[in-house]
Amino acid sequence: MRSTGAVDTEVVLLRRGRRLEYVTLGWNVVGVAILAVLGVTASSVALVGFGLDSLIEIGASTVVLWELSGTGRLVSSVRCG
Numbered sequence: 001m002r003s004t005g006a007v008d009t010e011v012v013l014l015r016r017g018r019r020l021e022y023v024t025l026g027w028n029v030v031g032v033a034i035l036a037v038l039g040v041t042a043s044s045v046a047l048v049g050f051g052l053d054s055l056i057e058i059g060a061s062t063v064v065l066w067e068l069s070g071t072g073r074l075v076s077s078v079r080c081g
Contacts, residue, residue, distance in 0.1 A: 031051070032058065036051050
């Protein structure tokens with residue numbers, strides 16, 4: 001059994017992690033929008049490719065948020081035993 005202080009610390013850290021991940025997700029969404037407009041306007045394959053890379057980062061941020069929600073913890077505990 002965990003102490004109250006450990007539970008409070010875990011809650012604070014999870015809240016910080018979610019907040020940071022939402023900021024990262026927002027930053028990447030804005031970046032994709034800007035890069036898409038600039039890439040098409042400049043006919044630049046490099047800018048479009050960098051925008052696609054940001055789409056992959058958006059997917060990764062979504063997975064991190066899913067894991068921080070606790071759903072992933074349930075799945076891994078079922079797998080492990």
